[in-house]
Amino acid sequence: MINEIKNACLKAFESGEVGYIIGWQATRFADKTTPLFMRSAEDVEKLVWNKYCVNSTAKYALEDKYPEKKIGIILRGCDSRAVARMISDKQLKRENLYLIGVVCDGKEDPICATCSHKTPVIYDVLIGQPTTEEISPERFAEVEKIAAMTPDERYNYWAVQYDKCIRCYACRNVCPACNCVECYADQYRTGWQGKAHNRAENQVYGLTRAYHVGDRCIECGQCERVCPMNLPIMSQTRKMLKDINDLFGPTECGLTIEEAPVLGEYDLNDREEFM
Amino acid sequence: MLLPKEKLSEALGALAAEANVIAPVKWEGDVFFMPYKGGDVCLEGNGKLPPKDVLFPKTEKMYSYSIAKGTMTEHNDAAATILFGVRSCDAASIERLDKVFLEQGYKDGFYSAKREGLAVIAMGCDKPMATCFCTSMGIDPMKAEVADVQMCPVEGGFTVEAVTEKGKEIVKKWDSLLDKKSKAKPAKVECSLNINVPEDFEKKLMDMFESPIWDDVTKACLGCACCTYVCPTCYCFDINQDVHGDEGTAFRCWDSCMFSDYTRMAGGHNPRPSKKERLRNRYLHKLAYYKDRHGKYLCVGCGRCIANCPAHLDITAFAEKAMEVE
Numbered sequence: 001m002i003n004e005i006k007n008a009c010l011k012a013f014e015s016g017e018v019g020y021i022i023g024w025q026a027t028r029f030a031d032k033t034t035p036l037f038m039r040s041a042e043d044v045e046k047l048v049w050n051k052y053c054v055n056s057t058a059k060y061a062l063e064d065k066y067p068e069k070k071i072g073i074i075l076r077g078c079d080s081r082a083v084a085r086m087i088s089d090k091q092l093k094r095e096n097l098y099l100i101g102v103v104c105d106g107k108e109d110p111i112c113a114t115c116s117h118k119t120p121v122i123y124d125v126l127i128g129q130p131t132t133e134e135i136s137p138e139r140f141a142e143v144e145k146i147a148a149m150t151p152d153e154r155y156n157y158w159a160v161q162y163d164k165c166i167r168c169y170a171c172r173n174v175c176p177a178c179n180c181v182e183c184y185a186d187q188y189r190t191g192w193q194g195k196a197h198n199r200a201e202n203q204v205y206g207l208t209r210a211y212h213v214g215d216r217c218i219e220c221g222q223c224e225r226v227c228p229m230n231l232p233i234m235s236q237t238r239k240m241l242k243d244i245n246d247l248f249g250p251t252e253c254g255l256t257i258e259e260a261p262v263l264g265e266y267d268l269n270d271r272e273e274f275m
Numbered sequence: 276m277l278l279p280k281e282k283l284s285e286a287l288g289a290l291a292a293e294a295n296v297i298a299p300v301k302w303e304g305d306v307f308f309m310p311y312k313g314g315d316v317c318l319e320g321n322g323k324l325p326p327k328d329v330l331f332p333k334t335e336k337m338y339s340y341s342i343a344k345g346t347m348t349e350h351n352d353a354a355a356t357i358l359f360g361v362r363s364c365d366a367a368s369i370e371r372l373d374k375v376f377l378e379q380g381y382k383d384g385f386y387s388a389k390r391e392g393l394a395v396i397a398m399g400c401d402k403p404m405a406t407c408f409c410t411s412m413g414i415d416p417m418k419a420e421v422a423d424v425q426m427c428p429v430e431g432g433f434t435v436e437a438v439t440e441k442g443k444e445i446v447k448k449w450d451s452l453l454d455k456k457s458k459a460k461p462a463k464v465e466c467s468l469n470i471n472v473p474e475d476f477e478k479k480l481m482d483m484f485e486s487p488i489w490d491d492v493t494k495a496c497l498g499c500a501c502c503t504y505v506c507p508t509c510y511c512f513d514i515n516q517d518v519h520g521d522e523g524t525a526f527r528c529w530d531s532c533m534f535s536d537y538t539r540m541a542g543g544h545n546p547r548p549s550k551k552e553r554l555r556n557r558y559l560h561k562l563a564y565y566k567d568r569h570g571k572y573l574c575v576g577c578g579r580c581i582a583n584c585p586a587h588l589d590i591t592a593f594a595e596k597a598m599e600v601e
């Protein structure tokens with residue numbers, strides 16, 4: 001597999017259309033890789049593909065909105081959905097990207113157990129045999145577990161979680177749906193997000209994050225992967241996705257590049273029994 | 276002197292009966308420094324977060340006021356505290372913070388009130404983690420700076436040595452628990468992660484401000500504040516207010532040089548506009564600026580930023596790359 005990916009990178013550089021390609025490289029730790037930015041054919045030998053390639057490659061493209069040449073990205077299933085997300089959200093242009101899709105073999109990340117799209121949903125070249133995919137019966141297991149709690153239990157559960165949160169904003173910065181040019185939490189003069197580190201302010205952030213991305217979450221689990229304090233925050237966006245599924249029918253986000261967010265789209269036929 | 280392993284809870288209980296004891300305990304699947312309420316402490320692996328919060332809380336009130344009542348009240352909550360189980364890296368971080376908060380010509384009242392009431396019981400570290408590199412930063416895992424009592428794990432228990440007067444007071448309370456005949460000595464410990472930091476490395480780094488290396492070493496950074504908030508020596512804070520009508524409370528809270536608003540000026544200009552300038556500042560502060568000013572590295576090699584970085588960036592890998600630059 002790695003050789004096929006490397007060849008695809010070399011070809012991309014040969015074509016002269018691609019400026020750099022984002023992948024993964026080894027670190028001094030056997031169980032960690034870090035994003036790699038290949039600028040020429042010489043860099044391609046640094047590329048690795050193993051079960052520790054857990055970092056998303058897609059979001060880095062946001063830092064380069066007007067690239068001179070195409071941005072190459074090596075994509076797993078979830079990274080391809082991240083790209084689709086950002087194109088749908090009008091943050092990236094498809095024609096600026098060269099996408100090397102790789103059918104994913106599952107990574108050393110708990111989220112992969114419930115992954116339903118190991119085969120990239122968009123790509124220019126695809127490496128590997130597409131797999132048959134189905135939605136995991138465990139997709140909403142965590143949501144249901146939390147929903148089964150009494151209101152007090154649930155309050156206490158999240159209170160402990162937000163006592164742990166250090167508001168490092170890693171979950172925001174890694175999320176492909178968090179693509180605002182300036183986050184509300186950084187608009188320090190508005191007073192929307194208080195700066196104090198305490199349960200209340202942390203909860204304000206947690207709620208706001210979940211609502212801002214809940215109808216566009218691609219279920220890549222990067223937010224939980226990066227959280228240093230191990231907050232189960234994808235269960236919040238998955239709670240919103242479950243409600244959307246229950247109310248509007250089967251929904252998964254980031255499968256096409258022309259997707260309107262459920263809560264950001266107006267349709268005359270929308271249900272409106274609350275009016 | 277040896278404190279037998281099975282006497283540890285009793286020893287801590289004796290201290291907790293009279294003072295506020297903070298110790299590493301297992302909570303929510305990780306190790307945290309928390310008020311000791313009896314039971315087992317956890318000495319496996321270092322705390323997820325450093326014990327910095329004890330001296331420099333995440334958020335602390337400074338003063339409250341009421342315009343209607345015409346009152347203003349200062350806050351400065353400080354209780355005598357015994358910090359138990361501090362590893363050499365985190366103990367060294369207290370020494371680094373002391374320099375900033377106490378010895379720069381201005382004594383920070385909030386910090387100093389807590390610092391004066393603090394006693395440190397350091398615990399030698401015989402099992403450095405894969406990300407630990409304190410020995411490269413000139414720190415001895417078995418002998419901590421600022422320790423009032425130095426303990427070290429040995430066969431069957433812990434050696435105990437009172438280093439300061441404060442420490443002697445503590446050890447006195449353990450009199451009946453100690454095996455005074457024991458000759459046990461801690462083994463020498465080296466980290467498995469080593470970097471050979473050259474002499475005058477800070478000078479070299481200070482000359483590298485405009486080096487092309489920064490684009491490369493900061494490219495994968497996500498620009499979050501994880502590294503700074505898990506770091507025992509990051510000490511930046513912001514001052515803000517909670518205002519309700521004509522009453523309010525001013526507080527200070529942790530801030531991070533990795534945030535966009537950290538250097539944003541009135542009017543909107545930002546001299547550190549992107550993660551490149553921000554991460555460069557963090558690396559240089561840890562490895563160059565502080566050393567230049569105070570003679571020691573601000574990084575104490577605890578490895579928390581390496582273990583927790585979502586992009587798996589590694590300050591030691593950066594240091595090695597910087598060493599290679601001609």
Ligand code: SF4
Pocket residue numbers: 076077078079104105106107109111112113115116117118119220
């Ligand atoms: S979420 Fe799916 S596509 Fe992404 S790394 Fe895991 S298994 Fe692969």
Ligand code: SF4
Pocket residue numbers: 164165166167168169170171172223226227228229230231233
């Ligand atoms: S990554 Fe975790 S600790 Fe950081 S802000 Fe998000 S929830 Fe809080």
Ligand code: SF4
Pocket residue numbers: 502505506507508509561573574575576577578579580581590
């Ligand atoms: S810079 Fe990293 S390794 Fe150094 S003291 Fe801070 S958290 Fe620890």
